[in-house]
Amino acid sequence: MNIDNIIQSIPHRFPFLLVDRVLEFEFEKYLIALKNVTINEPFFTGHFPVRAVMPGVLIVEALAQAAALLACRSTDLKANGSLFYLGGIENARFKRVVVPGDQLILRVDVQKRRTRVWKFKGTATVNGEVACIAEMTSTEGKIDL
Numbered sequence: 001m002n003i004d005n006i007i008q009s010i011p012h013r014f015p016f017l018l019v020d021r022v023l024e025f026e027f028e029k030y031l032i033a034l035k036n037v038t039i040n041e042p043f044f045t046g047h048f049p050v051r052a053v054m055p056g057v058l059i060v061e062a063l064a065q066a067a068a069l070l071a072c073r074s075t076d077l078k079a080n081g082s083l084f085y086l087g088g089i090e091n092a093r094f095k096r097v098v099v100p101g102d103q104l105i106l107r108v109d110v111q112k113r114r115t116r117v118w119k120f121k122g123t124a125t126v127n128g129e130v131a132c133i134a135e136m137t138s139t140e141g142k143i144d145l
Contacts (some may be wrong), residue, residue, distance in 0.1 A: 035062050059132045117140075118138045
């Protein structure tokens with residue numbers, strides 16, 4: 001999936017879209033995506049001015065967006081007017097800093113699915129080194145306009 005396909009699948013937009021490309025996908029099983037981390041990211045001006053470090057919460061958000069893409073591509077999301085909402089984050093651990101120039105590889109695996117509730121395990125790596133691991137729960141909900 002390229003950026004056009006991603007934008008058609010999830011509602012996130014710049015500056016909050018944190019997935020640039022989907023590299024691999026298996027229906028209801030896993031998804032591997034890429035986030036190119038550049039110095040132009042708006043959060044780097046304040047985190048931190050003396051050493052640019054991607055906030056851990058945004059690494060988890062990138063994993064959550066990858067999980068939403070997996071769920072969206074595994075269901076008929078657009079046909080029923082729903083979104084996938086992040087329901088919970090558990091056991092998040094940060095193992096390495098992520099800095100401008102890094103390519104963040106986001107892997108999410110389905111752990112369990114019950115109708116509208118999904119449980120994922122996410123791993124974010126840079127050059128094969130684990131940057132973050134987290135478990136996430138996502139719930140399909142109706143769009144309230």
